[in-house]
Amino acid sequence: MKRWQGMTLAALPVVLGLVFIIGVFANWFPIQTGRSTEATASGSGSGGSSGPVDTSDPGAQIFSQSCASCHGANLEGQTGPKLLGIGSKMNEAQLVEYINDPKPVAGYPPIMPPKGGLQSDDQVKQVAAWLAKQK
């Protein structure tokens, strides 16, 4: 009897290990199949995601990601001034200069970050080019 109990105790980690491994495999397979369907779904659908503004232009995409939170998804203004028609007020070069080094605008808190929070000059250029077309 004593010996049998000892055997059971010795077998316990093995049994638990097996249960664990079976559990891991049982979970692993659905996750794998789930991932592969997800990958094909997002692969075919990646071109179709549309933001609030015209997303065919990279500048528009940068705007909706980095500027819309303050200037509104449709340039209507929020924390920052509205940018509707900004293209008739500033040209692309002036926009690049402004975005790189924002100047205070009456009636708004001076909170626009340098580069509008963007990382690269390329992005500033693209968003400025797009804004310059918003007349």
Ligand code: HEC
């Ligand atoms: C944290 C909020 C915030 C973000 C993010 C932000 N802005 Fe601004 N923006 C402002 C504020 C506030 C002003 C008014 C100037 C000031 O005092 O900072 C402003 C002013 C401007 C102006 C001048 C408007 C005018 O009528 O003269 C332009 C152009 C502009 N922002 C473009 C952008 C672009 C492009 C981005 C994204 C790359 C951006 N902003 C990101 C808050 C923001």
